[in-house]
Amino acid sequence: MTVRDIKSVLDKVYGSEIPDLVDLEYLLALEDEQQMESLFEYADQVRSRFVGDEILLRGLIEFSNFCRNTCFYCGLNKYNRELQRYRLDSSQIMSAVNDIAAAGIKTVVLQSGEDGDLDAYWLKDLIERIKMDFDVAVTLSVGERSYEDYKLWKQAGADRYLLKIETTDKALYDSIHTQMSFENRIECSRNLKALGYQNGSGCLVGLKGQTIRSLAKDILFFKKEGFDMLGIGLFIPHEMTPLKNEPLGNIKLALKVIAVTRIVTKDTHIPATTAIGSVGKGDARLLALKAGANVLMPNFTPQPYKRLYEIYPGKRCVNEQSGECVHCIETMAKTINRSICYSRGDSKKNSHAGVLHN
Ligand code: SF4
Numbered sequence: 001m002t003v004r005d006i007k008s009v010l011d012k013v014y015g016s017e018i019p020d021l022v023d024l025e026y027l028l029a030l031e032d033e034q035q036m037e038s039l040f041e042y043a044d045q046v047r048s049r050f051v052g053d054e055i056l057l058r059g060l061i062e063f064s065n066f067c068r069n070t071c072f073y074c075g076l077n078k079y080n081r082e083l084q085r086y087r088l089d090s091s092q093i094m095s096a097v098n099d100i101a102a103a104g105i106k107t108v109v110l111q112s113g114e115d116g117d118l119d120a121y122w123l124k125d126l127i128e129r130i131k132m133d134f135d136v137a138v139t140l141s142v143g144e145r146s147y148e149d150y151k152l153w154k155q156a157g158a159d160r161y162l163l164k165i166e167t168t169d170k171a172l173y174d175s176i177h178t179q180m181s182f183e184n185r186i187e188c189s190r191n192l193k194a195l196g197y198q199n200g201s202g203c204l205v206g207l208k209g210q211t212i213r214s215l216a217k218d219i220l221f222f223k224k225e226g227f228d229m230l231g232i233g234l235f236i237p238h239e240m241t242p243l244k245n246e247p248l249g250n251i252k253l254a255l256k257v258i259a260v261t262r263i264v265t266k267d268t269h270i271p272a273t274t275a276i277g278s279v280g281k282g283d284a285r286l287l288a289l290k291a292g293a294n295v296l297m298p299n300f301t302p303q304p305y306k307r308l309y310e311i312y313p314g315k316r317c318v319n320e321q322s323g324e325c326v327h328c329i330e331t332m333a334k335t336i337n338r339s340i341c342y343s344r345g346d347s348k349k350n351s352h353a354g355v356l357h358n
Contacts, residue, residue, distance in 0.1 A: 010042045024216035043259035043292035050267040051294045054341035058107040059100030062301040062309040063088040067113025072176040075238040075310045076113045086305050096300045103326045106344040107137045114143030124156040131157035137344045144188045154195045161192045162200035168221045169214035198228040198347040206235030206249015223264050228347035230268050232258045234275045236312035255291045262292030267348035271295035278316045298325035
């Protein structure tokens with residue numbers, strides 16, 4: 001197929017409310033460098049049109065690496081007994097939030113493993129303190145919880161929630177999350193939406209047994225569910241997991257998933273993930289930013305804990321002091337003629353505005 005033919009497929013996908021699965025599969029299967037470049041350039045234009053040329057920043061605090069789950073791809077899984085576990089207290093977290101606010105960043109992401117000992121009321125109090133002391137949006141990423149917990153945190157002022165589906169292929173999902181429920185994850189995600197959170201999902205590219213078709217279905221799921229934020233990760237094998245001998249995910253494929261996700265979902269916020277920036281030569285987050293991504297997440301987890309949040313090995317920037325990445329990110333943006341945006345960077349979609357079920 002010629003570059004011109006690709007343009008017609010891209011136009012068709014772009015112009016469809018719900019695109020045809022075969023067209024998404026076709027784009028994800030592109031291998032020719034020039035054809036892939038056409039895909040990335042098209043996604044870059046869609047990104048510019050719908051979410052602008054500025055890069056949004058989210059300050060990340062990984063406040064606990066305890067986890068009750070056993071996800072086969074993740075170094076935080078509970079069977080990794082080699083990992084030194086930590087939990088930051090409220091004052092350590094507030095100090096990190098202060099660093100984020102001092103850097104001019106208006107979104108704080110509170111992330112942890114699915115910590116079974118996380119007290120819902122402790123987190124509620126923390127959210128209230130953050131919202132009282134700082135003019136920031138709060139994003140939570142603490143896994144599957146009850147509707148009541150999600151509601152408690154929303155009422156405390158939390159704005160957004162990240163709960164990636166990782167894969168919509170139920171058989172694949174079940175094979176790598178043996179003690180979890182695919183149905184419950186979907187239900188949690190829908191509860192978050194119903195409660196009015198700006199809602200995030202995403203997938204992991206490069207899982208054993210994953211097909212182009214299942215990735216195409218992931219993207220259709222993203223579109224149909226109407227997510228506000230979508231994170232596309234890359235599988236990186238971790239020594240202390242059952243998938244330790246599986247090959248590293250294909251970065252070109254991850255970039256294609258980002259590009260097609262952008263073209264299909266249009267105005268979502270899509271980060272250039274740290275996982276993508278942690279493999280290969282240079283910093284592949286730049287490639288992601290040129291293939292449809294518009295968000296970066298500088299890490300403000302204090303030392304010495306940063307390196308202990310080891311979902312995958314070789315994670316970039318784990319030796320830097322908290323917040324050092326902001327300067328590096330400014331430079332990075334300039335190299336691709338983009339600038340950094342220091343606003344909250346709320347969702348471009350309006351469906352969640354003012355929704356809160358009491
Ligand atoms: S991916 Fe999340 S839930 Fe799964 S083991 Fe890792 S930290 Fe826990």
